[in-house]
Structures are given as C-alpha cells and as structure tokens.
Amino acid sequence: GNTKQPRSSSSLLTILLPLYLIIGHGAQLLSSIANRSKRYLCASLLGSVKPRSIYAFRPLHCSSVNMSGISKACCSIPPIVAQGYQGKGEYKTINGMKTYVTGPDSASKAIFIVYDIFGFFPQTIQGADILATSSEQKYRVFMPDFFEGQPADITWFPPQTEEHKQKLGNFFQTKAAPPANLPKIPSFVDEANKLAPNGKAFESWSILGYCWGGKIACLSSAKDTKFKAAVQCHPAMVDPNDAKNVTIPMAMLASKDENPKDVEAFGANLKVDHYVETFSTQIHGWMAARSNLEDEEVRKEYERGYKTALSFLQKHA
Secondary structure, three states: OOOOOOOOHHHHHHHHHHHHHHHHHHHHHHHHHHHHHHHHHHHHHHOOOOOOEEEEOOOOOOOOOOOOOOOOOOOOOOOOOOOOOOOOOEEEEEOOEEEEEEOOOOOOEEEEEEOOOOOOOHHHHHHHHHHHEOOOOEEEEEEEOOOOOOOOOHHHOOOOOHHHHHHHHHHHHOOOOHHHHOOHHHHHHHHHHHHOOOOOOOOEEEEEEEOHHHHHHHHOOOOOOOOOEEEEEOOOOOOHHHHOOOOOOEEEEEEOOOOHHHHHHHHHHOOOOEEEEEEOOOOOOOOOOOOOOOOHHHHHHHHHHHHHHHHHHHHHO
16 A cells, blocks of 8 residues: 555656746757857857957857858959969059059959069969959959059168168158049049940949058058058058048958057947958068978968958959
8 A cells, every 4th residue: 555656648748848938948048049059159259340440369160140242252363383483464554654464454443453572473463363353353453563663672671780770761752652643543443444345434443552552552542542441461651541441341450560559449440341361470571472382381371361362352343
C-alpha cells in the first residue's frame, strides 16, 4: 500500500512541456537579441545606420550585415604590374594643360585626378587606368599636369637634409600653393566636358587626389563644387576645419604616417556621407609615386585601396 505509483506520461508532459517552452523560447529569444545587437553594432560601424560615417579598423569582419559596397571587393580590376608599367591612355592638351586621359570614349561618368607633388609616376598612371577600367563602372579619367613638367624631386621626401626641407617648403609655397591651382579646376572640367559621349557634358564628375592632391580634392569639395563625390588618398596637410566646408560625399584613405588625431577629427567634422579608413601598414604615398609594388603587402593594399575608392565612387557618383 506504500508503494509509489509512477507518474503517468501525461503527467510528466504537463510538467516538462512548459519548461521546454520557457527554456527553448528563452534561448531563442536570447539568440535573437544577440543577433540583433550584433547586426546593429556592425551596421553602426559600417554606416548603414545614422550617423552615416564609417570608420574601418582592421581586422573587423561583420559578415551578417550589408557592407554597402565599401569594405567588400567592389569589382574586378586589372592585375597590378609591379615594374615597367605602360599606360593605357594618352596625353591630350585640355584647357592649356597636358593631361593624361584614360578610359573608354563611351564612358558617361568622369573622374578628375590630382596627382601628388611628384607628377606623372608609373604607379600613379597605373592607378588612373585602374579607376577607368573596373568591371562595374567605366569612367573617363583625367589627370592634368598642374606643375607643367616640373614636379618636385622624389628624393626630397622624406627630407634628409636642410636643403631638402627648404626645397620642399618652397615648392609648397609656390607651384603647389592651393590658391595657384584651385582656380584651374572648374574651367578644366568645362573644357573636358566636350569629350563626353554626347559632346556636351559627362553625367557626373568625381575628384580623387593623392597626398598634396588630397588637400586639393578636399578644398574642391566645398559649396558650388562641380563634383558629386571625392576621395583623398594618404592626404597631406589634413586640417579638420576643412571638413566643415565639404558638401559632397567624401572618403579618406589615410596611411600610418598621417596624424591619427587629425584624421579622426576630420571625419568627425564631416556632415556628409563619408568613409574613413587608416591603412595601418602603409606609408604616406602607397597608392601613388612612393608605392613599392614589388612588395607583396604593399601591392595587396594598393589594390585594396583602389577597390575601396571605386566602391565609394560607384555608390555616390
């Protein structure tokens, strides 16, 4: 009479089912919350939620969110040539300036390139060709010779002697002075528009500058600009106050040599869509004249830099 009767299966089910539902749904709920939090965090970092700014710090990988065409590979570009690059374009005189012109005649959009103080270098010419011939969007690319065949000597930088410092300083105060060069750009664009497929104007213009050219690109992005988007590659003379005047989407691809506080402050002051990334293994000039493309890491980041720039321009212009 004292023998305990086993619980019936229906009785056990009555107890276990609520526990299962609580535990199961609780775990599912926690998982859902975690996933939502992860997506929101990644989206915040990658710019798909406001504020519309992106700061990329490698190695950050948020595979569960849309990269918005920035951090992922945007397109196919030609293989990088390490030595002896031969340009695919031609030189034309536009608005009185010798200009490297590349890209298909049928391209409806254009990119204006401002080279670094060392002028037409093979690495920079190759960059112009890359920008013109990616798989997703064809551009007509124009790179004028601001310095009229007399660029700075690349052996001056980084300056090793007082003479180098003096020559660089003099160059920046004369030939490279922004007030001497900025007025040339609007009239150049007007003249280059005649090379558009319709003979009147390109659908849109973007501007991309290296080093000194990054400064020029920034100053050309203020009110009444002719450009729809801008990219600064390892920019020189970064001034956070310049960012307050920028009126178009802007990307800044900084090197390890730019002042990180200036780069961060510049990005914080931008009131437009923007993308800011520091390529922490690369020197000032890695996408242009100072790039050592025989180095595997440099070549990889050179390629990634151009893909990042193209992705930004394709999205915004």
